[in-house]
Amino acid sequence: MKQISSRFSIAVHVLILLAVSPKECTGDFLAASVNTNPVIIRRIMGMLKKAGLVDVRAGVGGASLRKEPSQITLLDVYRAVQVIEEGQLFNFHDNPNPNCPVGRNIESALRAELTEAQSAMERRLAQVTVDQLISRFQ
Amino acid sequence: MKQISSRFSIAVHVLILLAVSPKECTGDFLAASVNTNPVIIRRIMGMLKKAGLVDVRAGVGGASLRKEPSQITLLDVYRAVQVIEEGQLFNFHDNPNPNCPVGRNIESALRAELTEAQSAMERRLAQVTVDQLISRFQ
């Protein structure tokens, strides 16, 4: 059973570090905190940057939050690191036999339900902000 | 972005076929309906059998539901095909640096939230039965 990429938990970790750290953080510092390779961090930072969550400065180095910790939800992070394409958490077996009446109709009925289930999860992620996570252990 | 295995949607498809089909179905028939290899079906049938959802008879062949379609939820199927270990949808990056105060504390706070999000999805799956899916397109 394949899990959702750890990019997600690493990204949350990094954002919390940026929020609580008094000075700007370099990729190497973040990598040391998370205990992984700096390139992994840079790849994730690139995703967070593209999503508008952080500012990263090349050359001198250092990253900082671009939004208030109270304005960043777990869903924002989840989407930013492309854990899963929108609405595509569940994989369908395509090409059902067109002569099978169940196969012809199951897809839309099941897809609707699974989309609902996925949305339920994402709504929950949208309720939690980085800010709330920080106050949870401070 | 890795998706949840199509075993899940195939299993639902098979259960609906068993529920609506007047006679017992062989693995080859099911495979033809789903349009995949018979071995794939047998593997999934083995999981559904182990979970007590279907009866499968070796030799003469043929499978049948072991519970009423109204008593089988999508969550039962989801668990049966081991899409994901219980409570393990999200993958954590382990071994955070023990000298990092964020790393030391993030895991429990984040893990609690992600477990909640996962539970929200599973509760939604638990609300839908095979029976309901069938009535959706009949």
Place this chain on the structure above:
DNA sequence: ACCGTTGTAACCATTGTAGTTACTTCTTGA
């Protein structure tokens, strides 16, 4: 005993992920 079916083992190709090395590009400060 035969034949169709299930139950598996073994294998392959593909894909996503995590990690690593190496190199380029950029920015600032000496």
Place this chain on the structure above:
DNA sequence: TCAAGAAGTAACTACAATGGTTACAACGGT
């Protein structure tokens, strides 16, 4: 201005899950 440090990125490896396939053993009615 140029050296140093840091981000950006390409290329590669290793590993695991998945979907599919072939082959064969075990089973059970007719």
